[in-house]
Amino acid sequence: MASITLDQVSKTYPNGQTAARDLTIEIGDGELLVLVGPSGSGKSTVLRLVAGLELPTAGRILIDGRDVTAVPPQRRDLAMVFQSYALYPHKSVRENLAFGLRVRRVDAAEIDARVRLAAATLGIEALLDRKPAQLSGGQRQRVALGRAIVREPKAFLLDEPLSNLDPLLRVATRTELGLLHRRLAATMVYVTHDQEEAMTLGTRVAVMRNGAIEQIGPALALFRRPANTFVAGFVGSPAMNLWPGACRRLDGRARVASAVCSIDLDEAGQSVPDGAELVAGVRPHDIDLTSDGDVTGRVEIVEPLGPVTLVHLRVAGLPGEFVRVIVPSDARIGVDDQARFRIRRDRLHLFDGRTGRRLN
Amino acid sequence: MKNARTPPGSGASWLREEARLGWALALPALATIALVAVFPILWTFWESLHLHDLRMPWLGRPFVGAANYAEAFGDPRFRSALGHTGVFMTAAVTLELGAGLLVALALDRVSRGRGMVRTAVLLPWAIPTVVAALIWRFMFESPAGLASAALVRLGAAPPTWFADALAAWIPLVLADVWKTTPFVALLLLAGLQNIDKALYEAADVDGAGRWRQFTAITLPLLRPALLVAFLFRALDAFRVFDVVYVMTGGGPGTATEPVALYTFSTLLQNLRFGFGSALSVIVFVVAFFFALASIRVLGRGAFLDGPA
């Protein structure tokens, strides 16, 4: 296994579209880095740059400290699992697994042994003589994984490997992937648009937008301290409440004032100049419905999610948006109720209104 | 990292490798084409500037400049050959597009036995032009051929087809129409099947009648296919040779002789290579304009897709 480094990598297509802007990422040996972002954010491009299927317009790509920018994909010794799986339709499962080894002139006995082992690892021994067309979606996905692990490559590149599976299978396979990563102690780069997948799988998660990395770090760090409003809104479900507001001084103390709340800023926030635009962010489960709450809203939608219930409140002064609140599933609440709520002040996220950057 | 920064440009080395492989794979075929098609066309042009008569080798091959072209444009037989070609193109292409559209509309509605129908339609296209021409010549053979007999039974007086400077065009054009309408029909059928059927359903809901649907939806959306079919057929009709050679030999006299046939007999019967080459170049230039138009139509998208 190997470490992968992107060193100031940029990719601009001939049509002027920029898919990667000056990216520097270090992926440690045995790490599973998840690249997550909306479609068009450049996450797949980063994967293809590492694979060698695309060539950067600037910067270097290193594997184990060796510059491979000029090395073609077939000599990088990386394995890739494609979103469409890209199984060779004319080859049996066995031949699909064996192809990469045959190309490397591994001898027949060893190919056989390794194919068996990989198939056993993934529970696809019974499918070895079938053609891809005779497999279900989940089985194809396993074969695609098998084709990658049988090679024992330096690293695995996975491009939305679960997105073609139905939801139940997706969650189960996600768990298995996590196990597989631990068992193989493999370096993996994993691309997805699903933040939940990213949070559950990644050793570290990189959130991308417009070809740039918005934030990179352990999943929980991203969740607890999003670096900007984009990450705050993207990571976590249901999404964080974000309210525009301004900084007001009262008795010499800086406060954030918005339609929903007026809260004293902590020490870090004291340097914010008066009148500056701010965005206050609060996660739905950091708001409590209580009878002595300081803000009132009208309940518009009640969504029972099972373990908890998501309530959408309409608050005066915030016309376009709901305030999302998580309440226990046994809470007695109905549409059109007037509800009072209070924000847990210590869980307040504060962002600069212009740049979107985190302030506290 | 210990490694020195990559010198600019070297990152492209495997792209260069790929480019080299690309050229290596493409070159044999492209070189062959250059050798058997491009080099000869240049030679034709060079040859057309010379007096070169294989029957009179003692004259050598003196350079005569544009003399052959001057002769060509002053040559009444060449000018009438151009006229014949124009007549043939107009008649054949018009009929083929019209008939092709009708056949395509009919085939578009066929649900059962589509394979059989398609085979039937393909057969005339697939057989050698020479064979098609012979079969039609046989049917129009005067005076006892099938066409004459049918006309007599209908009470009309049949013309002496191939001995009549005007009537001779009828079997020529008919044979060409029979042979190539299927191709036009298949092109247009493919165009028809690209049209979203939901459009017709929407038009039904809007209360548009069949004819209205045809003029408002089918024709406009079929325009690209019609244009392609027109260009293909016009180019082909301009080059017409086989049908005429077999059916009339350009006769009676030279009444049905198109440019390709005149050029051929100048070259290979009279062995006047210099003059014949000038005629070839003129044919080439005219065809080139059709080809340019076709390439522009076909090329849209075909050449401009991104890096594969």
Add this chain to the structure above:
Amino acid sequence: MTLGATARTTARRWARPVATGLLVAAILFPLYWAALSSLTPENRLFAAPALVPRELVLDHYRALFRERDFWTPVRNSLVVAGATTVLSVVLGTVCAYALARLRFRGKAVMLAFVLAVSMFPQISIVSPLYLLLRELRLLNTYPGLVLPYLTFAMPLTIWLLVGFFRQLPAELEEAGLMDGAGRLQTLWAIVLPLSWPGIATTAILTFLYSWNEFLFALSFTLGPERHTVPVAITLFRGQYQVPWGQILAAAVVATAPVAAIVLAAQRRIVAGLTSGAVKG
């Protein structure tokens, strides 16, 4: 529903198949007529044409192969069309793959060049090819026909196959690269096995065009020993009159392989003919 309306719907239900049947019959009639006449005794050929045969004889076919040695042109055509097809498909496949998939400068220009050559009027290059082949002593030989045939066969195969390769999912090739196979190995082990339908279609069309070619064959063969089928039929001469019976028999013989190919591969042929022309 009234009786009249029922009749009308019945009529409408039958109108379409009947119209289609008539159309097919009209299209096929000349072929039927030729086949029928090729089996009619010479003295009856022009006497009172009848749509249903009264007497069928194989005389013309016997004469065709015994007296005229029609096998020679058939063999010539097979050799020339076959060699042209093999050569242009082999060279054209690798060239088309490069033009469709590899990244290098000048691809678009080359493709335009190929398309332009496919529209060359054959007559425009007859004179230099004649002089060239005469110089190389290739007039009246098989190579002397195959080389000129490449002028149309090669652009045709390249154009068709570029269209076909572009339809293959690129991810399969990328998977091959990631598996460690080079471009050539990917072409051989992954692309070609998946491309045989496209290659077969291309080969069929190339063969048909070569089998049917007339102008070059007429220009560059000098004697019956090298005439191809279309040239041989055209130059049939009788002692006193046109030997129509034998000509039509020969026409049937020339059509038979074509008809067999069309029957077997009509779907592919239609796809090949219309690809590139409509999607462009």
